[in-house]
Amino acid sequence: xxxxxxxxxxxxxxxxxxxxxxxxxxxxxxxxxxxxxxxxxxxxxxxxxxxxxxxxxxxxxxxxxxxxxxxxxxxxxxxxxxxxxxxxxxxxxxxxxxxxxxxxxxxxxxxxxxxxxxxxxxxxxxxxxxxxxxxxxxxxxxxxxxxxxxxxxxxxxxxxxxxxxxxxxxxxxxxxxxxxxxxxxxxxxxxxxxxxxxxxxxxxxxxxxxxxxxxxxxxxxxxxxxxxxxxxxxxxxxxxxxxxxxxxxxxxxxxxxxxxxxxxxxxxxxxxxxxxxxxxxxxxxxxxxxxxxxxxxxxxxxxxxxxxxxxxxxxxxxxxxxxxxxxxxxxxxxxxxxxxxxxx
Amino acid sequence: xxxxxxxxxxxxxxxxxxxxxxxxxxxxxxxxxxxxxxxxxxxxxxxxxxxxxxxxxxxxxxxxxxxxxxxxxxxxxxxxxxxxxxxxxxxxxxxxxxxxxxxxxxxxxxxxxxxxxxxxxxxxxxxxxxxxxxxxxxxxxxxxxxxxxxxxxxxxxxxxxxxxxxxxxxxxxxxxxxxxxxxxxxxxxxxxxxxxxxxxxxxxxxxxxxxxxxxxxxxxxxxxxxxxxxxxxxxxxxxxxxxxxxxxxxxxxxxxxxxxxxxxxxxxxxxxxxxxxxxxxxxxxxxxxxxxxxxxxxxxxxxxxxxxxxxxxxxxxxx
Amino acid sequence: xxxxxxxxxxxxxxxxxxxxxxxxxxxxxxxxxxxxxxxxxxxxxxxxxxxxxxxxxxxxxxxxxxxxxxxxxxxxxxxxxxxxxxxxxxxxxxxxxxxxxxxxxxxxxxxxxxxxxxxxxxxxxxxxxxxxxxxxxxxxxxxxxxxxxxxxxxxxxxxxxxxxxxxxxxxxxxxxxxxxxxxxxxxxxxxxxxxxxxxxxxxxxxxxxxxxxxxxxxxxxxxxxxxxxxxxxxxxxxxxxxxxxxxxxxxxxxxxxxxxxxxxxxxxxxxxxxxxxxxxxxxxxxxxxxxxxxxxxxxxxxxxxxxxx
Numbered sequence: 001x002x003x004x005x006x007x008x009x010x011x012x013x014x015x016x017x018x019x020x021x022x023x024x025x026x027x028x029x030x031x032x033x034x035x036x037x038x039x040x041x042x043x044x045x046x047x048x049x050x051x052x053x054x055x056x057x058x059x060x061x062x063x064x065x066x067x068x069x070x071x072x073x074x075x076x077x078x079x080x081x082x083x084x085x086x087x088x089x090x091x092x093x094x095x096x097x098x099x100x101x102x103x104x105x106x107x108x109x110x111x112x113x114x115x116x117x118x119x120x121x122x123x124x125x126x127x128x129x130x131x132x133x134x135x136x137x138x139x140x141x142x143x144x145x146x147x148x149x150x151x152x153x154x155x156x157x158x159x160x161x162x163x164x165x166x167x168x169x170x171x172x173x174x175x176x177x178x179x180x181x182x183x184x185x186x187x188x189x190x191x192x193x194x195x196x197x198x199x200x201x202x203x204x205x206x207x208x209x210x211x212x213x214x215x216x217x218x219x220x221x222x223x224x225x226x227x228x229x230x231x232x233x234x235x236x237x238x239x240x241x242x243x244x245x246x247x248x249x250x251x252x253x254x255x256x257x258x259x260x261x262x263x264x265x266x267x268x269x270x271x272x273x274x275x276x277x278x279x280x281x282x283x284x285x286x287x288x289x290x291x292x293x294x295x296x297x298x299x300x301x302x303x304x305x306x307x308x309x310x311x312x313x314x315x316x317x318x319x320x321x322x323x324x325x326x327x328x329x330x331x332x333x334x335x336x337x338x339x340x341x342x343x344x
Numbered sequence: 345x346x347x348x349x350x351x352x353x354x355x356x357x358x359x360x361x362x363x364x365x366x367x368x369x370x371x372x373x374x375x376x377x378x379x380x381x382x383x384x385x386x387x388x389x390x391x392x393x394x395x396x397x398x399x400x401x402x403x404x405x406x407x408x409x410x411x412x413x414x415x416x417x418x419x420x421x422x423x424x425x426x427x428x429x430x431x432x433x434x435x436x437x438x439x440x441x442x443x444x445x446x447x448x449x450x451x452x453x454x455x456x457x458x459x460x461x462x463x464x465x466x467x468x469x470x471x472x473x474x475x476x477x478x479x480x481x482x483x484x485x486x487x488x489x490x491x492x493x494x495x496x497x498x499x500x501x502x503x504x505x506x507x508x509x510x511x512x513x514x515x516x517x518x519x520x521x522x523x524x525x526x527x528x529x530x531x532x533x534x535x536x537x538x539x540x541x542x543x544x545x546x547x548x549x550x551x552x553x554x555x556x557x558x559x560x561x562x563x564x565x566x567x568x569x570x571x572x573x574x575x576x577x578x579x580x581x582x583x584x585x586x587x588x589x590x591x592x593x594x595x596x597x598x599x600x601x602x603x604x605x606x607x608x609x610x611x612x613x614x615x616x617x618x619x620x621x622x623x624x625x626x627x628x629x630x631x632x633x634x635x636x637x638x639x640x641x642x643x644x645x646x647x648x649x650x651x652x653x654x655x656x657x658x659x660x661x662x663x
Numbered sequence: 664x665x666x667x668x669x670x671x672x673x674x675x676x677x678x679x680x681x682x683x684x685x686x687x688x689x690x691x692x693x694x695x696x697x698x699x700x701x702x703x704x705x706x707x708x709x710x711x712x713x714x715x716x717x718x719x720x721x722x723x724x725x726x727x728x729x730x731x732x733x734x735x736x737x738x739x740x741x742x743x744x745x746x747x748x749x750x751x752x753x754x755x756x757x758x759x760x761x762x763x764x765x766x767x768x769x770x771x772x773x774x775x776x777x778x779x780x781x782x783x784x785x786x787x788x789x790x791x792x793x794x795x796x797x798x799x800x801x802x803x804x805x806x807x808x809x810x811x812x813x814x815x816x817x818x819x820x821x822x823x824x825x826x827x828x829x830x831x832x833x834x835x836x837x838x839x840x841x842x843x844x845x846x847x848x849x850x851x852x853x854x855x856x857x858x859x860x861x862x863x864x865x866x867x868x869x870x871x872x873x874x875x876x877x878x879x880x881x882x883x884x885x886x887x888x889x890x891x892x893x894x895x896x897x898x899x900x901x902x903x904x905x906x907x908x909x910x911x912x913x914x915x916x917x918x919x920x921x922x923x924x925x926x927x928x929x930x931x932x933x934x935x936x937x938x939x940x941x942x943x944x945x946x947x948x949x950x951x952x953x954x955x956x957x958x959x960x961x962x963x964x965x966x967x968x969x970x971x972x
Contacts, residue, residue, distance in 0.1 A: 132565075487913045596822065
């Protein structure tokens, strides 16, 4: 969707995640994995959440869908999907409500399909017994729709593959089946948890194209989790960068290459071959992501930050608006720093 | 698939060969001079020598093993040195009671395991209860279980007979036969159910907690019963069946004890008597039967597993 | 394998300075961390309570007869046969030969415990040696040892034990041997799998390329990495070994009467089941309590250690 077609009156948001916290319960302790995540998503919008593994992206999405086991995790805040806070629902209500509005595509397609069930049946099941059900649905209708969906997600030789077991399909093929299942449930928002990181590069692009087309055709909103900033910037409207369970920067995707100012974001850009187009070789980020059980004082990123100063160790930065639609959690943003250096 | 079966068959033959060779050597080395044992300490040297010649006891063990193996391949397991009764005949008499006992024990074990697992998955407090009970049952030796059952149901309540074998061809027919088999089957089945339950329960738990296809099923908006019946249970069946097959080997030990307690004339009792009287041909014949049975049942378990589980069907065929 | 030529003092426990240089930080750090988690796990109530029960049984069986000044378990008084528990002079009654039941119970426990621990130790030592040898050597040695394990596993365990116990002659040591052989294949396979896991780890590869002798690598790097898992498994095996010992004794092929064991006491009590049920109930209860406490220790410890991970 291009900027010109943006309606003047913004439609009601589909996803409103507000101050979401997730703690892991472990041996009587509670370890914070997500610390105050907030974002809003309107129909047909595309959001990418970027960060290293362990940044809390995945857990944040699962918490927002009410998927986390309350015996293992404590979740606070709110997650409104189409106006209803799923965290306030009972388990039973949630099991009915969440699938009717949201769908989830997983990182490893090898593990996200039931190995003992034919893939066609797994799609048809969503129409027959799941939230894709409509009055008057029969097995024949469900199977016909499932087959059509397989064709829609461009599975070649769909009739044959309908009867195949997941292990007879390639990884990309399996991911298409998972997407078909997601679509069959007629969601208004599609969450994708690193949907392409276990696939090869050409399949990656094809799957991302497919998700993009779905968005354009059906108007569903998408939230894509990735550790690949280049992918995020090229496929989304808005990018959220997470570090140590917090949002450290949020900005429109088209500004990522030029305007990002949090040292972690710029480090991610330098870690990607050639996103900034200046031909410099990629520089990996030194050090390890923080241990959620033992977070650093002050800014969580300071131990790895090239621009860290004394106040980064003692004071905790807040997320602040630095430009329209651009938020930042940093005392010494890269862009300001450059200006200071230039004026000296 | 066919190649795999052939490979497994070759492995099977090797294992049976190694085990019987080891058993043959062991039994012959350990039993001392069988002729002296049979004839008693006061036998004349001539008599001993005569028996030696008759039983080929002076040949090297390896030669005697291959003699024995040759006979086995022709379907001849020799005759008992004690009763002079053909070993094959003793075996064919002993197999049906043992077979029935094992089937009964499996029915008891599997039923208990499925019921307790279902309870363990459903609520937290039943989980605690059921795992506790399983641990307790697992700590009671089979013969103690058998004796407790006898005390309760035979000597106190007079509900069941404490003699475990009535031939179905006898006056009582199958009815009496099955009634007599109840207690032995329960005694043996109780011994295997904790292991069945432990594995089944942890497999299902593991799926519920970790497998993404269960999450996907939830995200489809399916009802819990449907998720469990279509997406969890079928993925446990294959592993469960192969476990039943491997457990059969462990069951043999319990068979010896249960047959002794309930006076069932099966393989276990036969082996015990043969060990007691140093009856080498019967011992070896019984061992051969048991080992062959164990190896075959393991193969069958593996094949059923592969038939049922499409993951294995596609990926492990070349393994 | 050069372990045999190493002086005993230089084994895992007594590391010399020279040894310390090739025990890499990672291995030593892991050992310390493992010891710490084990200690924490053992001190948690779900482990400590059954462990205390087991230790009380052990102490009672070994020190009890002396402390309580109990009569010999085998020199009975034929005037006092089959007395019920609570009889004067015989707190738990007497058996059919007038032997003091309490004394027999405690003496019998000694055998069960010795055989349980002995057979486990035998299986653990022989099995882990063979398993690690197989994994470390690879090639033909590995194939031979692993097939040996296969054959041993295909052998019906109790029958093998029965044959050995009967043909070697029934006494404590042969019973330990007969039951211990059971465990060899199981311990061996586990040790093999664990060793395979560390065989290609950096510190082993590094030590190998530095020309460190094989025996040193095995003792210094592999044993510390493999042992925690094996010891955990051994805990489960003690209860199993005690069960088998009782089974052997019950079938009359374990330690023989008049020397009491819980197994042969139960077997002997069968004929007096209705006349003197305590003769059956007491040893059976002791057996179950002991095995249950061991299984509880093993089970809780496993759960605790899983949680720590």
